[in-house]
Amino acid sequence: MNSEVIYYERQHFKQWSLWLLMGGINAIFITGCVKQLFLGHPFGNNPMSDTALIIVSASMFLLTALLFYMTLNTVINKEGIYVWFHPVQFRKKYFSWEEIERVYIRKYSPVREYGGWGNRIGFGGKSGSAYNMYGNIGLQIILKNSNKLLIGTSNPDGMTAILKKIGKLETD
Numbered sequence: 001m002n003s004e005v006i007y008y009e010r011q012h013f014k015q016w017s018l019w020l021l022m023g024g025i026n027a028i029f030i031t032g033c034v035k036q037l038f039l040g041h042p043f044g045n046n047p048m049s050d051t052a053l054i055i056v057s058a059s060m061f062l063l064t065a066l067l068f069y070m071t072l073n074t075v076i077n078k079e080g081i082y083v084w085f086h087p088v089q090f091r092k093k094y095f096s097w098e099e100i101e102r103v104y105i106r107k108y109s110p111v112r113e114y115g116g117w118g119n120r121i122g123f124g125g126k127s128g129s130a131y132n133m134y135g136n137i138g139l140q141i142i143l144k145n146s147n148k149l150l151i152g153t154s155n156p157d158g159m160t161a162i163l164k165k166i167g168k169l170e171t172d
Contacts, residue, residue, distance in 0.1 A: 007076035007162040011133040011154050013067055013117070022064045029057040072133045074151050076162060081141065083131050083151050085119060093131075093149075101144045103168055105156050107136055114150075122148075139163075 013019075032043035037050055048056065066088070073092075075082040080096040081103075114120035114130045121129045128148025132138060138152040139159055153159050163169035 003077040003079045005075050005077050006166065007074070007159060009072075009074045009153060009155055009159070011072040011152065013070065014134045015117070018067070022060075022067065026057075026060055026064055029053075029060055033057050072131055072152065074131075074139075074153070076159070076166075078166070081139075081151070083149075085131065089119070095141060095143065095149070097168065099143055099145070100168075101142045103139060103141050103163060105137065105153070105160050105163075105169075106140045106150075108138055108140075108150060110136060110152075117152075 032053055035041050036043040036047060036053060043053065047053075070088065071086045073082075073084050073086055075092075078097075080094060080098075080100065082092045082094050084092040108114075108127075108130075110117055110120075110130075110132055113127045114122050114132070117132050117134060119129070119131055128150065130138070130150040130152070132150065132152030133154075135152055135154060137156045138150040141149045141151070143149070160169060
């Protein structure tokens with residue numbers, strides 16, 4: 001990324017249902033640890049060993065922390081578009097303007113088109129792939145090799161303004 005950043009967006013998971021689910025699962029494991037490890041009562045009809053319960057509980061907390069700290073980062077500059085999930089994706093995905101045929105902002109159905117949120121591959125290959133955290137508006141990128149990528153955005157107006165300013169936006 002040698003050129004000046006002209007647009008930057010960072011998104012976090014905001015779905016209340018995700019946090020409710022993760023909180024509920026963690027509460028169950030906290031209850032299980034207290035009951036089995038501290039009170040000496042087996043947790044459930046077929047309880048795990050103490051070691052397994054600790055490992056599974058710690059894993060759930062780590063997964064929750066990872067989801068909490070995960071961000072989707074999008075950078076647009078004069079060279080092209082960069083996108084990556086921090087901290088799980090170590091290399092930024094880069095698309096130069098030379099390899100991009102067109103870009104436009106569009107509404108989409110995360111579940112119907114891509115099976116949900118995250119780094120997803122569309123159903124049947126028609127939708128291409130997606131990087132999204134929440135919502136249903138994104139930047140659709142069509143590459144010259146016919147591959148497609150959708151990047152979710154929480155700021156479609158800002159992204160639209162920048163793409164218009166640099167002369168890259170095509171209306172759908």
